[in-house]
Amino acid sequence: MxxxxxxxxxxxxxxxxxxxxxxxxxxxxxxxxxxxxxxxxxxxxxxxxxxxxxxxxxxxxxxxxxxxxxxxxxxxxxxxxxxxxxxxxxxxxxxxxxxxTDGRGYLESLLELTETVVGKNVAIIGAGGAARAVATVLINAQVSQLVIANRTVLKAEALLQRLPNGNTVTEVMSIAELEHTLHKFDIIINTTSVGMSPHADESPLSLTHLKENTVVSDLIYNPLQTKLLMEAEAMGALTLNGLxxxxxxxxxxxxxxxxxxxxxxxxxxxxxxxxxxxxx
Missing domain, CATH: 3.40.50.10860 (Leucine Dehydrogenase, chain A, domain 1)
Structure with a gap:
């Protein structure tokens, strides 16, 4: 049977x-x-x-x-x-x-690209369930700094209060604040639906201040290459989709x-x- x-x-x-x-x-x-x-x-x-x-x-x-x-x-x-x-x-x-299994599934895919996240400075875009899953496993994996950036800052602050305690320095930013400080981060992760098909011409933020060799990750896998990832790759970043x-x-x-x-x-x-x- x-x-x-x-x-x-x-x-x-x-x-x-x-x-x-x-x-x-x-x-x-x-x-x-x-x-x-x-x-x-x-x-x-x-x-x-x-x-x-x-x-x-x-x-x-x-x-x-x-x-x-x-x-x-x-x-x-x-x-x-x-x-x-x-x-x-x-x-x-x-x-x-x-x-x-969402958080660990994401971390496994990230580690195939970066080998380690210990001591890294990470920015997460979004404050929903996916953001919480990713943030939780990254704190448990001992990233150095974790910033939650969201268009609604109050929602990001609420998420921050629900994350596990650890040695990671945590902070909340607006999207505009993150855009101007991108050069400080080793890993940037989009957990929102911005850029998902059929709205593939949209991006969650500007990458003007992105530094070379930053890991830019998008949980979206349809399309496989979002506008965010295409722009990041053109600027010398390492990219990871959500597949x-x-x-x-x-x-x-x-x-x-x-x-x-x-x-x-x-x-x-x-x-x-x-x-x-x-x-x-």
């Missing part, structure tokens, strides 16, 4: 998780299916109950449920508690355990569900094919 896994979100029609995870199951010879389930906010509690009732192996959780789902679980992993959100649920004999984070977070979820390591290159290739056939 095939095991069933899935994705809870609203909306979910655009998600590439089903094709990516089914490719991973197939490659590992695991008899399983992965489905995207459209779950309205008022249906979330019952949807979580259905994981037990239908004996699903586990699910991913996406917008807008990552925070709300936590109250319906039996256990939440410590890192997920720090981040304040769950994107992966594992069904262990009817006990539902929540994890967050690695997407694949890595999915692979980490897969490992929690199956206790097997999937072939991440195969997962990457199937997503790239869906995006238009471009290879890494």
């Amino acid at each position: 095939k095991k069933v896994f899935g994705l809870f979100g609203y909306p979910v029609h655009h998600s590439m998780s089903p094709i990516m995870q089914e490719a991973a199951f197939s490659d590992c010879d695991i008899m399983a299916n992965y489905h995207a389930f459209l779950v309205k906010p008022e249906q979330l509690k019952e949807a979580v109950k259905s994981i037990r009732a239908l004996q699903l192996g586990g699910v991913n959780v996406t917008i807008p449920h990552k925070v709300a789902v936590m109250e319906y679980l039996d256990e939440v992993d410590e890192e997920a508690r720090q981040i304040g959100a769950v994107n992966t649920i594992v069904n262990r004999n009817g006990r539902l355990i929540g994890y967050n 690695g984070m997407f694949v890595n977070q999915g692979a980490l979820s897969f490992e929690y569900w199956t206790e097997q390591k999937p072939n991440r290159q195969k997962m990457t290739d199937v997503v790239l094919k869906q995006l238009g056939g471009i290879r890494c």
